[in-house]
Amino acid sequence: xxxxxxxxxxxxxxxxxxxxxxxxxxxxxxxxxxxxxxxxxxxxxxxxxxxxxxxxxxxxxxxxxxxxxxxxxxxxxxxxxxxxxxxxxxxxxxxxxxxxxxxxxxxxxxxxxxxxxxxxxxxxxxxxxxxxxxxx
Amino acid sequence: xxxxxxxxxxxxxxxxxxxxxxxxxxxxxxxxxxxxxxxxxxxxxxxxxxxxxxxxxxxxxxxxxxxxxxxxxxxxxxxxxxxxxxxxxxxxxxxxxxxxxxxxxxxxxxxxxxxxxxxxxxxxxxxxxxxxxxxxxxxxxxxxxxxxxxxx
Numbered sequence: 001x002x003x004x005x006x007x008x009x010x011x012x013x014x015x016x017x018x019x020x021x022x023x024x025x026x027x028x029x030x031x032x033x034x035x036x037x038x039x040x041x042x043x044x045x046x047x048x049x050x051x052x053x054x055x056x057x058x059x060x061x062x063x064x065x066x067x068x069x070x071x072x073x074x075x076x077x078x079x080x081x082x083x084x085x086x087x088x089x090x091x092x093x094x095x096x097x098x099x100x101x102x103x104x105x106x107x108x109x110x111x112x113x114x115x116x117x118x119x120x121x122x123x124x125x126x127x128x129x130x131x132x133x134x135x136x
Numbered sequence: 137x138x139x140x141x142x143x144x145x146x147x148x149x150x151x152x153x154x155x156x157x158x159x160x161x162x163x164x165x166x167x168x169x170x171x172x173x174x175x176x177x178x179x180x181x182x183x184x185x186x187x188x189x190x191x192x193x194x195x196x197x198x199x200x201x202x203x204x205x206x207x208x209x210x211x212x213x214x215x216x217x218x219x220x221x222x223x224x225x226x227x228x229x230x231x232x233x234x235x236x237x238x239x240x241x242x243x244x245x246x247x248x249x250x251x252x253x254x255x256x257x258x259x260x261x262x263x264x265x266x267x268x269x270x271x272x273x274x275x276x277x278x279x280x281x282x283x284x285x286x287x288x
Contacts, residue, residue, distance in 0.1 A: 013193075013197065039168065041166070042166060042228070045228075052213060053168060056208065059204045080235065080236060080238065082234070085233065
């Protein structure tokens with residue numbers, strides 16, 4: 001957990017800039033929080049967080065889930081990411097992404113993720129992505 | 137318009153910027169676009185988005201490469217600005233779904249994006265977006281996005 005947290009504090013500047021926090025990990029699962037902040041707002045009239053920030057939250061959580069699945073730090077690239085926005089996010093509340101790497105081959109890993117605001121049965125977004133290991 | 141008037145609503149601002157092409161006024165009104173350094177520019181007769189490079193956009197410090205999320209953000213912002221400025225929509229369109237393909241890693245430099253509205257209905261718009269750095273014929277990421285529009 002501590003080693004994986006480095007991706008949110010030191011190693012990945014953009015995760016740090018957004019204020020992402022690693023909350024929990026499993027064997028192939030990562031739970032990451034995006035705290036609400038005024039600089040993340042995409043619609044100043046509603047205060048709703050920009051989709052781009054949610055994309056970054058999902059990408060970071062999915063990448064962490066892949067690293068946990070492989071069990072060690074590997075250079076990774078995102079091949080694709082599909083996000084469905086199920087309902088608008090409530091302003092003023094943090095977003096939590098739960099990502100699970102449900103299949104990994106030698107080179108390619110498959111991940112799905114849900115984003116919620118405290119209630120997993122009422123998610124904000126659902127996502128699916130594929131990642132590839134860079135050659136070492 | 138005098139300086140003493142209250143600042144315009146976003147819808148009013150969009151209407152003004154569609155005419156005046158002072159795109160900075162619109163991107164300045166959106167906190168996330170300001171934070172990410174994403175702006176709209178009119179270059180050689182077309183509207184492009186530029187994400188100005190800053191070290192906080194980096195995802196992999198070893199390569200170094202831009203965070204995949206920042207490219208997703210640029211593509212999505214580019215689609216939203218295209219819809220706001222080229223269609224009659226009155227409010228910020230809501231993204232329904234977004235599919236991003238990451239084609240090459242993004243280098244530590246400015247990134248450009250251009251959005252094309254592939255279908256615009258009364259309620260839904262489909263937008264295709266491409267992002268590139270040095271060479272426009274070698275995009276680094278592309279996206280297809282679906283948006284819900286506010287009815288005029």
